[in-house]
Amino acid sequence: MEQEIACLRARFAEEIGNVSDAEALENLRVAYLGKKGEVTSLLKNLRDIPNEQKKEVGQLINAIKTEVETAIAKKMDELREAALAAAVSGAKRYNPTLPSTEELGSYHPITLVQRELEDIFAAMGFTIEDYAEVVNDYQCFESVNIPKHHPARDMQDTFYLENGQLLKTQTSAAQNHIMRKYGAPLRAIFPGRCFRNEATDACHENTFFQMEGMMIDRDISISNLIYFMKTMLSEVFRRPINVRLRPGYFPFTEPGFELDINCLICGGKGCPSCKNSGWLELCPCGMIHPNVLREGGIDPEEYTGFAFGLGLTRLAMMTYGVKDIRDFNAGNLKVLSQFESR
Numbered sequence: 262m263e264q265e266i267a268c269l270r271a272r273f274a275e276e277i278g279n280v281s282d283a284e285a286l287e288n289l290r291v292a293y294l295g296k297k298g299e300v301t302s303l304l305k306n307l308r309d310i311p312n313e314q315k316k317e318v319g320q321l322i323n324a325i326k327t328e329v330e331t332a333i334a335k336k337m338d339e340l341r342e343a344a345l346a347a348a349v350s351g352a353k354r355y356n357p358t359l360p361s362t363e364e365l366g367s368y369h370p371i372t373l374v375q376r377e378l379e380d381i382f383a384a385m386g387f388t389i390e391d392y393a394e395v396v397n398d399y400q401c402f403e404s405v406n407i408p409k410h411h412p413a414r415d416m417q418d419t420f421y422l423e424n425g426q427l428l429k430t431q432t433s434a435a436q437n438h439i440m441r442k443y444g445a446p447l448r449a450i451f452p453g454r455c456f457r458n459e460a461t462d463a464c465h466e467n468t469f470f471q472m473e474g475m476m477i478d479r480d481i482s483i484s485n486l487i488y489f490m491k492t493m494l495s496e497v498f499r500r501p502i503n504v505r506l507r508p509g510y511f512p513f514t515e516p517g518f519e520l521d522i523n524c525l526i527c528g529g530k531g532c533p534s535c536k537n538s539g540w541l542e543l544c545p546c547g548m549i550h551p552n553v554l555r556e557g558g559i560d561p562e563e564y565t566g567f568a569f570g571l572g573l574t575r576l577a578m579m580t581y582g583v584k585d586i587r588d589f590n591a592g593n594l595k596v597l598s599q600f601e602s603r
């Protein structure tokens with residue numbers, strides 16, 4: 262028996278030395294430790310051993326069993342490490358310049374509309390700015406002329422963090438930063454995600470996108486505002502767009518407006534989509550309030566400017582005919598992968 266065990270040990274050592282992959286290792290394990298494996302049958306044969314030798318032989322068999330088990334586990338680790346090292350060292354390296362063989366992804370419809378607007382504004386000399394989503398009270402409200410306890414805050418309830426910061430309710434939160442960054446004159450747009458504590462339905466979301474814009478220079482007037490909005494919207498909708506301004510109240514504008522466009526469906530004649538008015542409300546805007554310019558370090562005696570806060574999510578709904586705003590955030594790829602840049 263001892264002889265047999267010694268042979269088995271030698272054979273096993275040789276065989277495991279030849280193993281170079283996980284499959285071969287598993288076969289070896291079965292051959293030695295499986296139900297009909299070599300070590301297992303040694304244990305079975307133990308019953309034929311005379312009683313006085315059983316203890317000693319039993320110990321020998323158990324020892325070889327442990328040896329085989331340990332060697333297999335060690336080999337398994339070695340193989341895993343080798344596979345990892347090969348992957349890292351680039352045996353199968355990812356080459357980002359090769360065309361994909363997988364199905365291609367698609368852009369989110371809001372990204373598509375955002376990029377289209379960015380191109381239009383960039384062509385008119387505007388820079389494109391990025392800004393934080395987590396801001397403080399000063400950035401979101403006070404710097405844009407909404408002091409604490411101002412009733413205008415009621416319309417923009419949001420999510421507050423324990424450290425006093427909040428999720429920005431409007432892209433106007435970046436106005437002050439951008440004025441301070443560039444000074445006057447400036448032309449900038451700043452798209453961004455905004456948050457409000459809203460009950461959601463087909464038209465309301467707690468998370469949505471706006472695209473804010475500002476133009477500040479000497480002698481900027483409402484005519485400039487109308488011209489830029491008309492040009493931009495005619496580009497977006499690919500047809501001449503008529504606009505009208507109605508008075509609107511925003512603490513950071515003086516005067517402030519609601520900008521309407523002629524209804525895209527009936528062209529202005531009146532239809533159910535525009536509630537027979539011929540107009541669709543599209544974009545709040547106005548001349549930047551002197552307090553806001555001053556807070557941004559710009560002298561309102563020398564410079565004036567206009568600003569607007571376009572609802573990017575709403576524009577995406579209009580351009581792509583999306584009826585339910587919640588589709589944008591639901592993460593349903595069947596819905597979201599249908600959109601292409603136009």
Ligand code: DAH
Nearest residue numbers: 431433545546547568569570
């Ligand atoms: N921040 C406003 C809102 O979210 C929208 C707005 C109105 C932005 C007028 C402007 C503006 O820049 O001039 O309701």
